[in-house]
Amino acid sequence: MEPLVLHHLEQSRARRIVWLLEELKVPYSIKTYKRDPKTMLGPKELRQVHPLGKSPLISDPNNGHRVLAESGAIVEYIVARYGNGRFIPPDNTDARLRWTYWLHYAEGSLMPLLLLRLVFDKVAHSPVPFFIKPIVQGIDKTVSGVFISPELKLHLGFIEAELAANPHGWFAGDTISAADVQMSYPLEAAMQRAHNDASKTAIVTFLDRIHDRPAYQKACEVTGETWKT
Numbered sequence: 001m002e003p004l005v006l007h008h009l010e011q012s013r014a015r016r017i018v019w020l021l022e023e024l025k026v027p028y029s030i031k032t033y034k035r036d037p038k039t040m041l042g043p044k045e046l047r048q049v050h051p052l053g054k055s056p057l058i059s060d061p062n063n064g065h066r067v068l069a070e071s072g073a074i075v076e077y078i079v080a081r082y083g084n085g086r087f088i089p090p091d092n093t094d095a096r097l098r099w100t101y102w103l104h105y106a107e108g109s110l111m112p113l114l115l116l117r118l119v120f121d122k123v124a125h126s127p128v129p130f131f132i133k134p135i136v137q138g139i140d141k142t143v144s145g146v147f148i149s150p151e152l153k154l155h156l157g158f159i160e161a162e163l164a165a166n167p168h169g170w171f172a173g174d175t176i177s178a179a180d181v182q183m184s185y186p187l188e189a190a191m192q193r194a195h196n197d198a199s200k201t202a203i204v205t206f207l208d209r210i211h212d213r214p215a216y217q218k219a220c221e222v223t224g225e226t227w228k229t
Helices: 015-024 044-049 071-082 094-124 133-165 178-194 201-211 214-223
Strands: 004-009 028-033 057-060 066-069
Touching: 004 015, 004 044, 015 028, 015 071, 015 178, 015 214, 028 214, 044 057, 057 071, 066 071, 071 094, 071 178, 094 133, 094 178, 133 178, 133 201, 178 201, 201 214
Parallel strands: 004 028
Antiparallel strands: 004 057, 057 066
16 A cells, blocks of 8 residues: 655644544655745645645545545545544444534534634734724624634533533544544644633543544654644
């Protein structure tokens, strides 16, 4: 089997794909791209791999050099093709339904809120003429106070309760799965950027457990990135 090629944009969500590959012992090589220091976007070389120039991307030489984008799709593909039944609960089980839910919830529900928070924080702290700054800060305060912060509080409370209800502390079933890998990045971002709240004991415990895994630590070593509070 030839190694999969992971196209990794620095400071992106690609680390969890490396983590999954390490957990499953799937051979891979990694190609890292630098962000434009002004726009923070990926370089044109990444758009030559995929038109949107986003990361992560994988290319599979064992399947016609097929290129896949979107974290959830990549995770599903790797587990289905190379997992040999690992990191996914059995078909027709409650755990499998939960696995599918959390795999898509991570990017479909939680990450958009975190991105909104990031964007409005940047806008609020951007250099603007002094007479416009109160307007900009007022918009940020209104949107954050009325929508973003309450929604993040709602979602993190929901996640905390779901993790706490599982005696094993995972998102789907009694052992770690790809759903946990997929949920890792938005929860790290949430605790770091939005609600670094020690009262979220189930979330904190979950993050501590995954950070202790050798495969996760290897992914941090490979990408040169790690989660920091």
